[in-house]
Amino acid sequence: MASFLALLxxxxxxxxxxxxxxxxxxxxxxxFASLYMVAPNPVMSSYGFTAVLLYAVSAWIAFGxxxxxxxxxxxVTALHAQSFLxxxxxxxxxxxxxxxxxxxxxxxxxPLAGVFERAATAEELALALAGHLLLSWLGIxxxxxxxxxxxxxxxxxxxxxxxxxxxxxxxxxxxxxxxxSPRPSSGCSRRxxxxxxxxSVKTEPARRRR
Amino acid sequence: MVVAGPNGSGKSALLRLATGLVNVDRGxxxxxxxxxxxxxxxxxxxxxxxxxxxxxxxLHMGRIRGVPREKLLIQIAELHERFRLxxxxxRMSEFSKGMVQKVNLMQTLLGEPDxxxxxxxxxxxxxxxxxxLLAVLEEKKRNGVAILAxxxxxxxxxxxxxxxxxxxxxxxxxxxxxxxATLRRIVCAASIKVLEELxxxxxxxxxxxxxxxxxxxxxxxxxxxxxxxxxxxxxxxxSVTPDA
Numbered sequence: 380m381a382s383f384l385a386l387l388x389x390x391x392x393x394x395x396x397x398x399x400x401x402x403x404x405x406x407x408x409x410x411f412a413s414l415y416m417v418a419p420n421p422v423m424s425s426y427g428f429t430a431v432l433l434y435a436v437s438a439w440i441a442f443g444x445x446x447x448x449x450x451x452x453x454x455v456t457a458l459h460a461q462s463f464l465x466x467x468x469x470x471x472x473x474x475x476x477x478x479x480x481x482x483x484x485x486x487x488x489x490p491l492a493g494v495f496e497r498a499a500t501a502e503e504l505a506l507a508l509a510g511h512l513l514l515s516w517l518g519i520x521x522x523x524x525x526x527x528x529x530x531x532x533x534x535x536x537x538x539x540x541x542x543x544x545x546x547x548x549x550x551x552x553x554x555x556x557x558x559x560s561p562r563p564s565s566g567c568s569r570r571x572x573x574x575x576x577x578x579s580v581k582t583e584p585a586r587r588r589r
Numbered sequence: 590m591v592v593a594g595p596n597g598s599g600k601s602a603l604l605r606l607a608t609g610l611v612n613v614d615r616g617x618x619x620x621x622x623x624x625x626x627x628x629x630x631x632x633x634x635x636x637x638x639x640x641x642x643x644x645x646x647x648l649h650m651g652r653i654r655g656v657p658r659e660k661l662l663i664q665i666a667e668l669h670e671r672f673r674l675x676x677x678x679x680r681m682s683e684f685s686k687g688m689v690q691k692v693n694l695m696q697t698l699l700g701e702p703d704x705x706x707x708x709x710x711x712x713x714x715x716x717x718x719x720x721x722l723l724a725v726l727e728e729k730k731r732n733g734v735a736i737l738a739x740x741x742x743x744x745x746x747x748x749x750x751x752x753x754x755x756x757x758x759x760x761x762x763x764x765x766x767x768x769x770a771t772l773r774r775i776v777c778a779a780s781i782k783v784l785e786e787l788x789x790x791x792x793x794x795x796x797x798x799x800x801x802x803x804x805x806x807x808x809x810x811x812x813x814x815x816x817x818x819x820x821x822x823x824x825x826x827x828s829v830t831p832d833a
Contacts, residue, residue: 385652392649396640451633454610455696458629459653463610 386460386469387476394473397447403439407432407481415489419496426507429485434514434521435544437478441522442540444474450527474519482511521547591746592739594756600739601634603756604706607737627704627735628654630697634708634739636689638681643674643692646681651699661699668695671721686713694722698729705729707738711745723748747771748808773812773831775805779824786822790815802827 394400410432414425448456457466486508490499499507521543523529525536546553592600605611606618608631639646644665651661669676672691681689690713697705705726711719719742726749730736738745746753748771755762772794777787784803788796792811797804803824807815809831816826 382653382655385649385655389649389653392641392645393639449637451635452637452639454605454608455631455633455636455650456653457610458608458631459650459696459699461626461628461654 383469387473390470390473394444399443399447403436407436415494418494420494422495422499422503430510430514431548433481433511434518435548437515437518438522438544441474441519442525445523445526478515482515485511590737590752591750592754592756598756599759600756601708604708604739607706628702629704629706630702631706632693632697632708632710636693638684638689640680640682642678642680644676647696650696654700656700690714705734705736709740710738711742771809773807773809773829775829776827777819777824778802778827783822783824787819790818
């Protein structure tokens with residue numbers, strides 16, 4: 380346990396001294412401030428916006444952090460930890476703790492500052508916190524997916540990551556902007572059952588709009 | 590063991606593979622069944638300079654290894670003294686290549702490693718620091734620490750290696766004879782107590798004691814000092830010969 384805490388301390392000190400957190404932090408808290416600059420704000424849709432923003436920022440932080448330590452140093456650190464699994468877990472735990480801090484500010488900051496149109500209920504706060512935390516973990520997972528180890532030697536990986544983040548954030552808009560899919564026939568064969576189910580889900584909003 | 594070979598022959602890759610943290614593209618790695626995994630100290634060819642002072646960096650690495658803080662602070666102070674590196678407020682990112690290399694080697698010695706993997710350990714060190722490092726490694730070797738080093742310098746092989754191998758394009762090119770000319774065999778007669786004391790003298794690699802005589806195999810550069818020690822302890826020198 381002492382060794383794990385030492386790893387977390389090392390991760391934190393190294394990251395703070397790298398200043399790689401400044402740009403994503405500025406984006407996050409800048410957007411946060413501009414959202415709540417005008418009060419009052421609706422409760423859940425504001426939380427929805429900050430949760431999605433946290434997903435994108437978490438992916439950015441994770442992408443910048445996971446390979447911040449040069450490869451040779453990663454080997455040295457993992458050997459001192461005597462387990463690569465412990466070393467990798469500590470890095471992910473550090474990212475989760477860092478983004479949890481962002482989540483707590485996003486969930487409890489607005490009610491404390493009194494910028495909502497009404498007081499948020501305990502259920503809403505719990506739901507908002509769970510949503511922020513889950514989306515931050517999803518963001519971390521997305522960012523880590525493009526690390527040197529899992530996505531080696533590709534110069535375009537940042538572009539792919541940006542595409543993944545953009546398509547995740549704008550999924551609803553993309554789906555609504557797509558032309559309606561042909562309605563599946565009622566008697567679709569067993570072989571195409573999965574595709575029928577997929578199509579019926581995809582065409583749902585389009586039919587609702589009509 | 591010392592691994593020699595031209596640039597790009599695969600020495601560094603071999604050492605990284607020996608850490609167990611890097612996968613092979615082809616082939617397989619055979620690991621002996623050990624009761625516990627060895628504690629490995631690894632010095633890469635070039636340690637990337639960190640935004641830590643040398644003390645901070647060593648403290649982090651030692652704490653991650655699980656060494657208690659008080660014990661670690663003592664060891665870090667000793668290592669700074671031994672490697673003649675001032676433990677100042679400057680960060681490693683401001684260090685010269687030689688200074689970073691000293692920190693690189695110091696971090697391998699934290700805790701009690703069972704195996705040292707050293708990639709070009711003498712690179713960037715001045716003569717005095719090279720001698721000091723070789724003395725430290727000899728001490729570690731005597732204490733049972735296994736050492737696998739990639740090196741160009743013949744001194745490392747001559748003073749340290751029980752076995753040298755040469756790599757060429759990732760293939761084992763041969764196992765050259767260890768440079769024997771650097772060894773001396775000194776035979777002397779003395780009391781058992783004196784002969785036993787001489788066994789632990791600096792530079793002695795092997796000692797065979799029998800019938801009031803000791804036959805010591807030692808490095809050539811340590812021979813004069815050994816002779817002085819032996820004579821002043823009352824031993825009678827019978828022969829000094831280059832090792833065959």
